[in-house]
Amino acid sequence: MDTYNIYMDEVSADGLNGESDLDIEFRVVPSTGDSSDAENEAVVVGLDLVDLINLRDALQMEIDNVALASFELEEDGEEEEEVQT
Numbered sequence: 001m002d003t004y005n006i007y008m009d010e011v012s013a014d015g016l017n018g019e020s021d022l023d024i025e026f027r028v029v030p031s032t033g034d035s036s037d038a039e040n041e042a043v044v045v046g047l048d049l050v051d052l053i054n055l056r057d058a059l060q061m062e063i064d065n066v067a068l069a070s071f072e073l074e075e076d077g078e079e080e081e082e083v084q085t
Helices: 049-084
Strands: 003-011 023-030 044-048
C-alpha cells in the first residue's frame, strides 16, 4: 500500500487583514513520486490511505463542530433580542 506525505506551503498573502495575514496551502503527495526531502520538509510523513481518510473525517468533524457552535451562538443572540423587545 502506498503512503502519502502532507506539505504545508506558504502562499502569497494579500495583506487585506494586516501584516499578520498568512495564507497556506496543503499538498498531499504520494511518497513514491515525492522528490522533496519529506523527512525535513513535510508536515506529516508516511500516511496510508486509511490514515488520510481518518484525517479527513477528523477535520470535517471539527469544522462541523465550529460551524454548529457558531450557529448556536447566533440563534442564542437572536432569541435574546426577541426577549428584550
